[in-house]
Amino acid sequence: MRDFCELYWRLDSTTKTTEKVLALEAYFHQAAPKDSIWAVYFLTGSRIKRLVKTGLLRQWATEEAGLSQWLFEECYDRVGDLAETISLVLPPKQSSLAEGEPSLQSLIENQLMPLREMEEEGLRQSVVKLWQQFDQRERFVLGKLMMGGFRVGVSKRLVIRALAKHTGIDAATITHRLMGHWEPTAEFYEELVDPDENETAISKPYPFFLANPLKDEPASLGEVSDWVAEWKWDGIRAQVIRREGQTFIWSRGEDLVTDQFPEVESAASELPDGTVLDGEILGWDETEGRPLAFNQLQRRLGRKKLGKKLLTEVPVVLLAFDLIEHAGEDIRELPLADRQTRLHEVLEGLPSAAIQEPPKVLTESNRDWNSLATVRESSKAMRAEGLMLKRADSKYQVGRPVGDWWKWKVDPYTIDAVLIYAQRGHGRRANLYSDYTFAVWKEEGLVPFAKAYSGLTDAEMRKVDKFVRKNTNEKFGPVRSVTPELVFELAFENIQRSTRHKSGVAVRFPRISRWRHDKKPADADRLETIVAMLEED
């Protein structure tokens, strides 16, 4: 545990990728496989689910520290991170209670995992005992092990890079081995770092190939004939695996979502063994031949049970745009054009429409970039976000390499809105007012319209922070209402009617695109303007 804590704080103290990789490598070098694999597990974003309810940890820490609840809340508001707040307010470590230093694996398996089986009284005693034997920084890491959310500036890619450097195995192989579900055991770690290991579990997905946003003019990509244009769908990117008579549907977040899409699962049962499709799952409007609005698909997500009504109202399809395993063979090295020819053959005989090839982007438009740009303008009518441009001879690569796959989205919607509420951020932004609520005009008043967190530079954020502190009118817990004075341009991807929002509309992915120093609150947009965008759609 101490080594892992040291690793954590070493990662935390630098923003340089090379130093982070070095720290990870050093850890993997000296740690036992049984500990290394838990480090990989946590640093790649997995967590132990349902260990102890966060609310209980919060309550017990407040009581152990002898604080009133409001005072704990003040502390949390200042720190911005629950695990850290708990680690700071608890009484200092009682070293007499420490029973030697547990390894990371032993701490997790022998002290944390059993918490799941405990009744509340015993649970509390065990947690308090854990807290007592660690110092503040160790408690912080312990809290992260229990609650998740490491946020230490380490991505899965970085961990993979360190593992690749440590073992000499190439990063794509490590990435593949870490896909899907695996158990954090010493055995799995040995397989992960084994230069000869070859066998893959039948459920294991391939790492997804992701596209980069196209920032330059498409003409910069060269000859249009070298490229395949596809619609860019706004659904759930998914990999459908058919092996040994079984079907597995993986989301891009590597969640197994097979049960959520029975239509696709059933259609996949007709696929030959040894087939892996890459595509997008969408709510489907058969009569229009285009997707349903995204909020329709949202109704289907995260449900334990899918009612008949919902299945009828929101049928889903997989629009399969790539084939990455064919007849049991990994064909990622083949050019896209060849993979798509094989994809066409595989799907041709499929009886169900729940897996189909996506509607084509008109082929005659592929003659030159200008006509393609015109087609792209019709994306919203197609309920697409724009176009994908894929090099016809591109291999199916790992991650987000630059050059072969581009997303060429249509311009987002933008409006000017007024800052009316601010709240402190979390983590790095914990003592800055960095989370904002914006309003637009409705009749004579301002109505809250969207929340946005990102888009400002650190320097701008500090300026807004200063403004918020000087212009606070009211405090509601952590939220401050401010004098409506600052105007920002917000960009968002999509807009829908909503009964849950005061403004009557909900927007997708709102973010601040720039600070309009040149505008006064009176110049901000009116709600009518936004509603008009809705009708355009």
Next chain:
Amino acid sequence: MAPSNDLLTMTPKGLFCEQGNFYVDPWRAVDHAVITHAHADHARWGSKKYLAADTSAEVLRIRMGEKADLRFQPLGQSQTINGVRVTFYPAGHILGSAQVKIEKAGYSIVVSGDYKRNSDPTCQPFEPVRCNTFITESTFGLPIYRWPDPQTVFDGINQWWKSNQGSGKTSILLAYSLGKAQRLLSGIDASIGPIYTHGAVEKLNAGYREAGVALPETTFVGEVDPKEIDWSQSLVVAPPSAVGGPWAKKFGKLSVAMASGWMQIRGTRRRRSMDAGFILSDHVDWADLMQTIHETEAENIWVTHGYSDVVVRYLREQGFNAKVVETEFTGEQLEGDTEPAS
């Protein structure tokens, strides 16, 4: 209690003792100013006459200039000003920092200025003073602030310096040039390597040495030819405003650390992109704040700069007669230094 309302009141210029006709740490120019300590938010220019503890003579002179009319009074000795008794007691914040006790007709108020209870060999330790009304800062008035033992912190700083020497980086330690810088200098292991200082720090080092505080040998960066120094072995002590500008360019590869109470919070360390953050404060942490309030046995607690709302609410829950007093003091600021970058 009527006398407390009379003896000291809050005015637009600061805390005013009408009966004694003097202000304590006024933020506007006045005729008579009693000063707790030499930090810029407490000792401001422009008043006609100043009175302070004699232990602050050297640093206050450096801060206020030759022309200021400064008078000094020994710690623990009283003087009566227009019928009001004024006594200074050590506050342990920086060299010469003092609490001001104001008494009349059996009623007493202590203005503590900024203070701490942790050990600091560069100044006299805080003495709790019994009073009816205690005026306290609350810079770190939240239970999340709990200072580690200073020696552990210095061990960490020494370790950081040595490790930078090993990897060929210049160690830049950022700290307030008055107080924190000298506390750091007196606490670190000077045998590790040569120590250089920013001009703002060196100026006050002179005041500390003049006052008899033992500091290790330091060299003003401006006195040497930067090309002739192996900076990677050195420690450079500078105010926070010094980095980021051209001043730090000459040192080559850097490791920048900051010593401050704010470094207790991870988000603050990360946002300032420090290579290391050391938790060392010249203010009280939560536990010491509460202990001090109890030790003064005061029935009224006035809380100023910092988390005054929180501290007042907590004290009221504990049965104290507490209130927030709005001042223009800033305590130890989070966003950069208020000192000029000279």
